[in-house]
Amino acid sequence: MIPDFNYAPFVWSSYAIAAAIIGWQVVQPWLAHRALRRELREDHLAEQLEQANDA
Amino acid sequence: MTARPILALFKRDLRLAARHAGQSLLPLVFLFAVLILIPLGVGPGPNLLAVMAPGMVWVAALLSGLLALEHLFRPDLEDGTLEQWWVGDTSVLAIVMVRFVSHWLITGLPVILIAPLAAQMLYLPPHAVPTLMLSLLLGTALLTLFGGLVAALTLGTQRGGVLLAILIFPLIVPVLIFGAGATAVVADGLSAQAHLGLLTALLVLALTLVPLATVSALRLNIE
């Protein structure tokens, strides 16, 4: 299934780097979105704690 | 004197460095800027560049190290956290050592890791790269230590920047001579035992004396 190329290490490392960099373009927004959601939820809980204290 | 405060300080320093990554990666970007300017200035000829490579990489590494010294103690003085080091029984010497280690990790280590790439751009013979990295390891540690001491000394003055560069110049001359010398000698195929040995001796000396001097310099400057 894996074709054997001459200069194989160079070809495969190039495609690996491409996959890594493109992979990061896919993963980064997803991570950022998840982190923001978690942060907003924590702030929401903190506010509820605040109301509970005032009440 | 448990390790928890030390770990807390270390984590805080790394978190702060990550928070303004632009500022902590400044030495690295400056190193590359210098390394790009040299071939543009001198011309792309491989053999000419190969001769200059050890010296150029070292000068660029030292200059970029200077940029980061300003952020060693001055931010702490300005926001009032520096005087908190003496409140409580955590020994200030340990705190200063932690600050040196975290500063070296943030500014020194990336320079060492990027050195092979930089050497390749200046056609440094590949067999000299390990020595370059080893000498840079000792050199950047020395730069952090001497730089830390000078930064602590000039903390009292308003803009320590210029004074800092002038004061540190004599301290880094031997580091440059032995460091660049070690790489150049290995590039020519000889052994660099002597250079690296002297550099290590200098580092051991600095590791013992500089933190003590820095602590007293800091205490003087927080009055």
Added chain:
Amino acid sequence: MQTLIEAHALGFKRAGRLIFTPTTLTLHAGQCVVVSGANGSGKTTFLRLLAGILKPAAGAIERRAGVNFVGHQAAFKADLSCLENLCFQHEFYAGRDAGKLLVPAISAIEALSQVGLIKLMRRRAGHLSAGQKKRLGLAGLLVTQAPVWLLDEPYASLDESGAQQVDRLIDQHLRHGGGVVLSTHRRQPVLSVPALSCPIAAAAEAET
């Protein structure tokens, strides 16, 4: 009544001259001492001597319990959020073994809600107003278990409700067996236990 700090004829020299006449102060558990004196008479320097930041040029000091000093500037990193700053404060002073308060240190979020900064938990300390920074400094006290509080101008840039809050916190701290030494200008502390006074007088000219 356990003594927390014993300072005997404490003095500090700047450019070779004593700044104030050497002063003696003994702080016992449950006591609040107000350091009084004219502007520039050396109140802050005296507090920093007590905290151990400055080395005394005259006299001696003996601290029998952990100390926490809050200066004019609340000592926080502007780039870190309030929560991160407090977590660091708790971690940094947690290692202290010198005499702890019986009361367990409260969590960072708890401390923030007590000083009314809970909504700003995520905000960077650098973006706070002067009053809010002062409250963050107080929250820093709650997060550590240092029995001795050394407060330099705790009421500065705080509104009346903030000042009352400071008094409440000091009262609570004294009830837990802590001690407080503070310097203040206009606003005097209003406590259940009357505060003692420790005057700072300018150094006599003759003394060199």
Added chain:
Amino acid sequence: MIWTTLKVGFHKLGTPQVFYRLSSLLPPWLWAGFGVCAAIGVYQALYVVPPDYQQGDSFRILYVHVPAAWQAMATYVVMAVLAMIALVWRIRVAEIMAMVSAPIGAAMTLLCLATGSIWGRPMWGTWWAWDARLTSMLVLLFVYLGIMALYAAYDDHRKGARVACILILVGLINIPIIHFSVEWWTTLHQGATIRFFGESTMHPSMMPPLVWMTVAFKFLYAAALLTRARNELLRQDRSRNWVKLLMLKST
């Protein structure tokens, strides 16, 4: 009549909520488009196209190197247009899109430099050469990093974006200058072998995967741009109610 609806549409696009809906609906399709084209392109590049008589199989790196280079430069052009719109009409969405393009452009430039350097090793015997095209590509990477650093340095994102947009326009003028100033060196890099307009010296059978990969990179840029822009919009408006309602409701 059309002109007015276009103008209204253009400005309506600028309001955050409208842009949020747009940047939530489009990306899935764009990511899908990227996936399909990349799959076909990579398959053809690795399995279908015969090895080159001179370079053997190492020329297959071309199918990643060249699209990345084109995309790096195309991204900069798009970013400059967005920066122009942001500076002239002060449209916040254009500012966000310009700022968010910088990391993608930097990634493409990095990919181009890395794959080019790896391809250069067997062909020219060295990882790096101070050659016209390589040097100007490296400078382009520094321009991208500078834009990202400048934007990150400001706490006030509107001001930071405007300052960075000015830097983008300055960079736009600077890049052709750098390209031609280093052009006078003896260039190791091969001449332009792929010309759409002129007669291309590449063997036609090698062409299809390159087309697929280039289209794939366009999809990638569009998808990454909109997804990152949506995140940046949410991050900037996180204290607003519409973000809070949105983020907390859809747990």
